[in-house]
Amino acid sequence: MLTVLFAAPAGLLPDYETPLADALAEFGLSATIADESTPAAQIDYVIYAPTGPVQDFTPYRNARAVLSLWAGVERIVGNPTLIQPLCRMVDPGLTEGMVEWVTGHVLRTHLGIDRHILNQDGVWRHYAIPPLARERRVTVLGLGALGAACGAALAALNFQVTGWSRSPKSLPGITCLSGNEGFSAALAQAEILVTLLPNTPDTENILDSAALAQMPQGAVILNPGRGSLIDDTALLAALDRGHIAQATLDVFRTEPLPPEHPYWAHPKVTVTPHIAADTRPGSAARVIAENIRRDQAGEPLLYLVDRQKGY
Numbered sequence: 001m002l003t004v005l006f007a008a009p010a011g012l013l014p015d016y017e018t019p020l021a022d023a024l025a026e027f028g029l030s031a032t033i034a035d036e037s038t039p040a041a042q043i044d045y046v047i048y049a050p051t052g053p054v055q056d057f058t059p060y061r062n063a064r065a066v067l068s069l070w071a072g073v074e075r076i077v078g079n080p081t082l083i084q085p086l087c088r089m090v091d092p093g094l095t096e097g098m099v100e101w102v103t104g105h106v107l108r109t110h111l112g113i114d115r116h117i118l119n120q121d122g123v124w125r126h127y128a129i130p131p132l133a134r135e136r137r138v139t140v141l142g143l144g145a146l147g148a149a150c151g152a153a154l155a156a157l158n159f160q161v162t163g164w165s166r167s168p169k170s171l172p173g174i175t176c177l178s179g180n181e182g183f184s185a186a187l188a189q190a191e192i193l194v195t196l197l198p199n200t201p202d203t204e205n206i207l208d209s210a211a212l213a214q215m216p217q218g219a220v221i222l223n224p225g226r227g228s229l230i231d232d233t234a235l236l237a238a239l240d241r242g243h244i245a246q247a248t249l250d251v252f253r254t255e256p257l258p259p260e261h262p263y264w265a266h267p268k269v270t271v272t273p274h275i276a277a278d279t280r281p282g283s284a285a286r287v288i289a290e291n292i293r294r295d296q297a298g299e300p301l302l303y304l305v306d307r308q309k310g311y
């Protein structure tokens with residue numbers, strides 16, 4: 001019998017209890033879901049969220065792996081008490097949610113939907129006809145689980161999609177660029193830019209004033225990745241001088257975004273409160289159970305975090 005610690009906020013347990021029990025049974029595992037009242041030495045696996053009760057992993061010396069409920073692992077990856085393998089969440093439900101948020105906001109931007117929603121004043125205006133998707137260039141920074149899925153969905157709608165990642169890739173329908181030399185070319189294509197990079201030392205402020213200047217005049221930024229990717233001062237300046245036409249931001253350096261932050265009142269910024277894509281208990285429970293099964297069977301864990309790279 002395995003003991004699996006649910007080290008996410010206790011309020012989430014009712015959502016996860018049944019999906020986890022069902023998924024563990026489906027994968028042929030005999031396991032109990034424990035909370036912190038269980039002696040730490042008895043824990044075989046830790047299901048982790050950064051907002052949960054466990055930040056010191058020292059007592060969990062017998063745990064074989066830490067399984068994150070979050071895709072982004074910046075709040076745990078540098079934790080010196082963590083000696084176990086760390087797996088990030090790659091959840092089909094979360095991915096679907098991200099594809100929907102990104103596709104929705106790309107289409108909103110592409111079609112100029114805000115003009116009609118925000119200016120309904122009794123005047124029968126005809127704006128210029130928007131280009132077709134096949135005439136619109138969209139760049140996705142990050143071609144991991146989420147960036148690749150969003151890129152594929154946008155390509156299926158006929159957008160001209162360029163993607164950028166650390167390592168070279170080949171993905172159908174996407175012009176794949178990589179490394180420093182690919183970065184400028186990816187930005188130059190970005191009439192609409194979608195940022196799906198992780199928060200690491202290498203990606204901190206990756207959209208600084210120099211990067212923003214390489215984007216086309218009037219470009220739009222959608223950031224469902226992490227707030228740390230954007231130099232906020234540089235973005236506000238680029239919005240104010242019109243080089244960047246609009247930004248829709250889901251993630252911020254400080255969350256909740258403080259009420260006095262200039263993004264809230266900026267006419268060219270849409271704030272969404274870190275809701276682009278949530279982990280879904282049903283599908284995430286199966287991902288966790290599958291990983292425990294693999295580990296128990298001596299197979300390599302899926303979605304292992306590279307502690308050196310930070311994601």
Ligand code: NAP
Pocket residue numbers: 071072073089090094141142143144145146147164165166167168179196197198199200202203224225226250251274275276277278311
């Ligand atoms: P992932 O599978 O780890 O993919 C990360 C991608 O970023 C990879 O393609 C990677 O390149 C690329 N990358 C990382 N560092 C880079 C660098 N220095 N230069 C160029 N490319 C770099 O991550 P994911 O599952 O797609 O998730 C991406 C991020 O989305 C998460 O880290 C999280 O911050 C965010 N997120 C947000 C929400 C929300 O609700 N807003 C929800 C979930 C996740 P390689 O492929 O070459 O390694």
